[in-house]
Amino acid sequence: MDRACEQTILLDRVIRANPPLGPRALGIVLGLTLLVNLVIAASFVLRGAWPIAPFLGADVALLAWALLGSARAAKREERVTLTQSSLKIARPPGPAITLNPIGCASKSASAP
Numbered sequence: 001m002d003r004a005c006e007q008t009i010l011l012d013r014v015i016r017a018n019p020p021l022g023p024r025a026l027g028i029v030l031g032l033t034l035l036v037n038l039v040i041a042a043s044f045v046l047r048g049a050w051p052i053a054p055f056l057g058a059d060v061a062l063l064a065w066a067l068l069g070s071a072r073a074a075k076r077e078e079r080v081t082l083t084q085s086s087l088k089i090a091r092p093p094g095p096a097i098t099l100n101p102i103g104c105a106s107k108s109a110s111a112p
Contacts, residue, residue: 011082019074026067034060 021029037056044052081088090096 007083007085009081009083011080014077014079016077017074020070021067023071026071030060030064030067033063 037060041053041056044050044056077092079088079090079092081090086098086100088096088098
């Protein structure tokens with residue numbers, strides 16, 4: 001067997017992003033933002049500037065959308081496997097990507 005084509009695993013890791021906030025912290029941030037925006041909206045409405053209120057509501061909605069999307073994205077993971085002849089990156093819902101710069105043939109895991 002060619003030494004360059006050996007399949008000794010050098011690295012096998014699962015990579016995950018750190019979540020931006022935990023569920024409780026996310027609720028606290030959104031709750032405080034909502035409270036502050038409600039106070040500001042009330043002061044504008046009492047002064048007759050009611051068209052400002054929907055924009056303050058949209059501000060909270062967009063912040064919630066961004067933070068929840070970021071928390072959802074932090075649940076994704078990649079599995080990286082490095083051998084002497086190839087690099088394999090697997091992202092669970094999709095197919096794995098295998099980089100094989102040496103051009104070695106992959107061994108089949110099935111029994112003869």
